[in-house]
Amino acid sequence: MSVTRRTALAPLSAALLAAQHHLAQIPSPQTPRRLSFFTPEEYKLVERLAELILPADEHSPGATEAGVAAYIDLVLSYSPPARRKGFREGLAALAGSPAEALAAAEKQPGTPAGLLLVELKKLTLIGYYTSEIGLRRELGYQGNAALASFPGCPHAAGAHR
Amino acid sequence: MLSPARDFHTHTWPWQLPFRGDGKPGEYEGLWKINEYTDHLYTNPRKEPYDSLDSFHWTRLRAVGGRTNTWGRACFRHGPLDFKTKSRQGFGEDWPIDYADLAPYYDKAERLTGIVGGADNYPNMPDGVYCGPPHKPRCSELFLKERAARLGVPVLHERTAVLSVPFDGRPACHFCGACGNGCDVRARFSSLDVIIPKLRRKSNFTLRTHAVAHQVLVGENGKARGVSFFDANTKQHEEVLARAVVLAASTVESGRIMLNSVSRFHPRGMGNSSGLLGRYLMDSVKSGAVIGVVPALENRPRANEDGAGGSHMAIPRFNYNRKTGYSGGYFILIGSGFGRSVPTAAAPGWGLSLKQQLRRRYGSTVSLRAYGECLPDYDNYFEIDPGNKDAFGIPQVRFHVSHKPNSLRMMEDMYGWMEQILRACGAEILPYEKKLEPLGDATHECGSARMGSDSRTSVLNSFCQSHDAKNLYVTDASCFVSLPGTHGITTWIMALAWRASDHLADELRKGNL
Numbered sequence: 167m168s169v170t171r172r173t174a175l176a177p178l179s180a181a182l183l184a185a186q187h188h189l190a191q192i193p194s195p196q197t198p199r200r201l202s203f204f205t206p207e208e209y210k211l212v213e214r215l216a217e218l219i220l221p222a223d224e225h226s227p228g229a230t231e232a233g234v235a236a237y238i239d240l241v242l243s244y245s246p247p248a249r250r251k252g253f254r255e256g257l258a259a260l261a262g263s264p265a266e267a268l269a270a271a272e273k274q275p276g277t278p279a280g281l282l283l284v285e286l287k288k289l290t291l292i293g294y295y296t297s298e299i300g301l302r303r304e305l306g307y308q309g310n311a312a313l314a315s316f317p318g319c320p321h322a323a324g325a326h327r
Numbered sequence: 328m329l330s331p332a333r334d335f336h337t338h339t340w341p342w343q344l345p346f347r348g349d350g351k352p353g354e355y356e357g358l359w360k361i362n363e364y365t366d367h368l369y370t371n372p373r374k375e376p377y378d379s380l381d382s383f384h385w386t387r388l389r390a391v392g393g394r395t396n397t398w399g400r401a402c403f404r405h406g407p408l409d410f411k412t413k414s415r416q417g418f419g420e421d422w423p424i425d426y427a428d429l430a431p432y433y434d435k436a437e438r439l440t441g442i443v444g445g446a447d448n449y450p451n452m453p454d455g456v457y458c459g460p461p462h463k464p465r466c467s468e469l470f471l472k473e474r475a476a477r478l479g480v481p482v483l484h485e486r487t488a489v490l491s492v493p494f495d496g497r498p499a500c501h502f503c504g505a506c507g508n509g510c511d512v513r514a515r516f517s518s519l520d521v522i523i524p525k526l527r528r529k530s531n532f533t534l535r536t537h538a539v540a541h542q543v544l545v546g547e548n549g550k551a552r553g554v555s556f557f558d559a560n561t562k563q564h565e566e567v568l569a570r571a572v573v574l575a576a577s578t579v580e581s582g583r584i585m586l587n588s589v590s591r592f593h594p595r596g597m598g599n600s601s602g603l604l605g606r607y608l609m610d611s612v613k614s615g616a617v618i619g620v621v622p623a624l625e626n627r628p629r630a631n632e633d634g635a636g637g638s639h640m641a642i643p644r645f646n647y648n649r650k651t652g653y654s655g656g657y658f659i660l661i662g663s664g665f666g667r668s669v670p671t672a673a674a675p676g677w678g679l680s681l682k683q684q685l686r687r688r689y690g691s692t693v694s695l696r697a698y699g700e701c702l703p704d705y706d707n708y709f710e711i712d713p714g715n716k717d718a719f720g721i722p723q724v725r726f727h728v729s730h731k732p733n734s735l736r737m738m739e740d741m742y743g744w745m746e747q748i749l750r751a752c753g754a755e756i757l758p759y760e761k762k763l764e765p766l767g768d769a770t771h772e773c774g775s776a777r778m779g780s781d782s783r784t785s786v787l788n789s790f791c792q793s794h795d796a797k798n799l800y801v802t803d804a805s806c807f808v809s810l811p812g813t814h815g816i817t818t819w820i821m822a823l824a825w826r827a828s829d830h831l832a833d834e835l836r837k838g839n840l
Binding site for chain 1: 339341342345346347348349351352353437462463464465466467468469470473499500501502503504623624629630631633634635639656665666667669671674676677678681682683685686689733776
């Protein structure tokens with residue numbers, strides 16, 4: 167039996183359908199119907215801060231379009247009380263414009279604002295690079311596809327690029 | 328039974344999962360095989376707890392096919408030295424068999440499984456029977472191979488149970504890279520996809536699913552009489568009677584069943600006259616990951632490098648001709664290519680510079696992780712925890728394990744060499760914590776019903792047969808006497824099980840049981 171594209175794809179689409187069925191209830195990350203943790207004001211602030219951490223450029227959209235704030239809202243809503251409290255206090259401790267606040271927070275490690283930046287950056291990086299925008303458009307990930315064969319490295323010895 | 332198309336999240340994107348694959352905060356942290364793609368398959372130890380969760384990671388996949396549904400798929404053979412660790416390497420204990428006893432069964436197991444790999448002619452790691460060529464290496468793997476060669480460190484093709492050609496009615500891999508979540512087309516071996524269909528064609532085979540075995544029944548002569556189990560759906564208690572019983576429930580679960588099978592013939596548990604059941608528990612000594620950013624691999628043109636789910640090349644044990652301060656050896660796994668995970672550690676600042684740095688870095692990182700020999704130690708063991716019962720009322724086990732001095736000395740060597748190899752690649756090494764993962768984390772747990780020729784110092788004989796009850800066999804990794812630093816133990820288990828099965832059939836025919 168030889169594997170044709172057709173035979174490789176047939177079970178694949180069955181799995182995709184199954185996965186899609188499984189995930190049908192999950193709201194799209196870009197459009198949170200309602201917030202689970204943040205107040206609307208906090209949400210807007212987090213969205214702007216995340217966009218500052220990973221901004222849009224000519225290459226790809228930034229954290230806002232990738233739905234990072236909604237992801238952070240969801241994660242925090244399932245996080246232990248201490249983490250939620252710390253995040254909220256950190257947001258409240260920020261002063262000035264979001265850009266000024268981030269710059270200041272960077273210089274104050276260990277303070278509520280400094281701790282917030284560490285946490286916010288971590289969550290923004292995860293949320294962004296696990297989004298379709300971050301993984302496929304920004305980084306150019308081409309996997310999760312069916313190949314008839316794996317090409318391997320096309321380069322001569324000593325010239326792997 | 329699991330349905331591959333329905334139950335395996337092989338083509339799911341991270342953004343299709345609410346927590347992007349990680350699961351709810353804290354739910355599976357530190358349990359590397361359990362994540363949002365696989366949590367419906369595994370038993371989460373935080374939900375079904377046992378004593379000493381932090382010192383031993385006990386990974387259970389309670390479904391037909393067990394952990395072969397999501398296994399690591401590496402199948403390197405173990406060699407003559409590994410069977411004679413005491414007499415030829417000066418540590419541990421010798422197996423009662425030689426490599427030569429097992430070699431024909433390795434052949435059979437590999438022909439059943441479908442292994443692809445290279446003819447390496449490497450010391451103490453005999454070549455296998457391959458059904459197809461090895462998977463073609465990624466650029467980053469060939470780059471690493473060239474640089475490691477400068478240090479005299481070998482890099483070989485991975486030998487893996489993922490098909491590179493159609494075999495035995497199964498298609499070749501389509502390189503979606505998600506084998507760790509299962510496989511929807513049977514391109515990677517699993518018991519569910521390969522063995523069960525063959526058995527179901529036999530008229531004398533009955534598969535009873537949702538049966539939670541908890542005791543071996545004992546007859547008036549002290550022999551096994553059958554198995555006692557709960558139906559997982561009805562919670563009803565049932566029994567099945569048999570001329571012979573074979574336990575293959577995975578190491579800890581088999582030991583738990585035997586320890587829970589107390590009778591007047593077997594007061595310390597079935598087959599435990601030696602008192603060693605549960606003792607000498609081993610698992611591969613697993614380091615953390617060391618990640619290097621390789622400038623020569625930055626800004627590469629993007630390509631689909633998912634491949635056959637994991638590395639296509641690996642570093643075998645390479646310390647044979649070197650004097651070391653520890654016993655045994657280790658191999659090193661390589662992670663590289665344009666994968667889904669983005670190493671964000673130690674990327675400073677925020678804004679465009681951060682984004683551009685991570686874009687440049689993507690596909691240029693090489694991650695190394697070592698898996699080392701574990702020495703059998705009497706003081707690493709599990710036992711029944713009488714105060715802790717699971718949902719069926721079956722007494723749970725508790726673990727008493729720790730990393731012993733040899734493992735800690737080996738760890739120093741592992742990290743030293745991983746750093747050297749990355750430096751030979753010109754890599755900037757990202758900050759890491761030098762540590763060993765908890766035992767059990769490598770999911771190579773074994774050795775707690777070791778085989779031997781003396782019933783006072785072993786639980787099973789060389790055919791995985793109980794010294795105390797001749798019609799009881801244990802054919803998972805419980806029988807292991809050593810656990811070398813060679814990649815993969817699954818075909819080793821299969822070869823031993825095949826040999827045990829031949830013996831069992833012979834003994835039944837002869838009327839010896």
